[in-house]
Amino acid sequence: MFGRDKSTRVEREKDGLGPARIIRRIFGVLLTVVLGLVIALAGIVFLLCKGPSQSARDLTVTTFLESGSLKFVPHLFLSNEEISEIVNKTAMQSMDTSVLDASLVDASQTGEEAAALDMNAIEIKEILGRTYYAKLMIVNDPSRVKIGGSVPFGDSWNLDEIVTGNGCIAGVNGGLYANITGTGGAPRGVVVKDHEILCMDIYDEEGLYLIGFDDTNLLQIIDIHEMGEEEIRATVADRHIRDAICFQDEASDANNHFVPLVINGVPRELGGLGSGANPRTVVGQRADGAVLLLVTDGRGASGHLGATASDLINIMVENGAVNAANLDGGSSSSMWYDGKYEMTSVTLMYANGSWLMPTAVVVEAR
Secondary structure, eight states: OHHHHHHHHHHHHHTTOSHHHHHHHHHHHHHHHHHHHHHHHHHHHHHHHHSSOHHHHHHHHHHHHTSSSOTTHHHHHSOHHHHHHHHHHHOOOOOOOSOOOGGGOOTTSOSHHHHTSOTTOEEEEEEEOSSOEEEEEEESOGGGEEEEEOTTTSSOBOHHHHHHHTTEEEEEEOSOBOOSTTOOOOBOEEEEETTEEEEEEOSSOSSEEEEEEETTOOEEEEEOTTOOHHHHHHHHHHTTEEEEEEEEOBOSSSOOBOOEEEETTEEOOOSTTSSOOBOOEEEEEETTSOEEEEEEOOTTGGGOOOBOHHHHHHHHHHTTEEEEEEOSOGGGOOEEETTEEEEOOSSGGGTTSOOOBSEEEEEEOO
């Protein structure tokens, strides 16, 4: 019996059916498939960048430029001059955020419209767009919206850990931070928590905006890109900023980011769609003081490419935002509420959670 098994195995190996040969064949097939997919993907990107559709080219280029690790892709097919032309064409008009009209928002909750709200209410609203799926969290009481983080900033945490670790019930990812494929890192720009400046790292980042809330619970969107440390500290004190983080507004082939979306009820003017399509996180505020926290998917999640700046502005305006700002997005975009993720990172490794991050916009529990 054993002799027959051995002779059969020898015969199979002679016929080319031995285990080693089978493994090599499987590996060869897999390698061929992977190479085929890479070549096909490269061909698709080439066609999008060089094909007849300028709108598809512009969307493809700006989408890649907004990513953390794929900014190089457009440079494989287009010259620096061509990329700069696309970026300039899709750039947004600048907005004056120096004075936000406090009379447009009843953040103190004393007006008739605000008094009719259930201050304990948090609503989750689903939104389906042409190229994205999103959830909008509406927090009626703006005093509950804070900045939470892995303080003191050392190790980064998942979003759920930041929310629960700060004694809160909900949150979305927050501001700019050093990050390598989801491993987290220190925050960039300025972080204010409970009136205290916890981070002041402003010198290696362009186009910084401070985004947060003052003592009257009014959303503040402040251009600080030309300020030094002392001026920023004075601004935080003079404008009574209680909680804030930073993101960037800089349209270039190195960093295609944006911040202001709606200021004093006026939507930002765009060139084309204003940006590429990617996962996004946005904070806004309605006239009754309620805070809007939006997270969209993208980058292939559920077959969706993502949301553009135009999409975000439309969502904010349709939901009554008087002021709104774009926050850190991409694979960081995520939302946690009442014990579960409403929106998770779009990357496979973190598909059931979030990237590691140092800060988040959180909502206190009642």
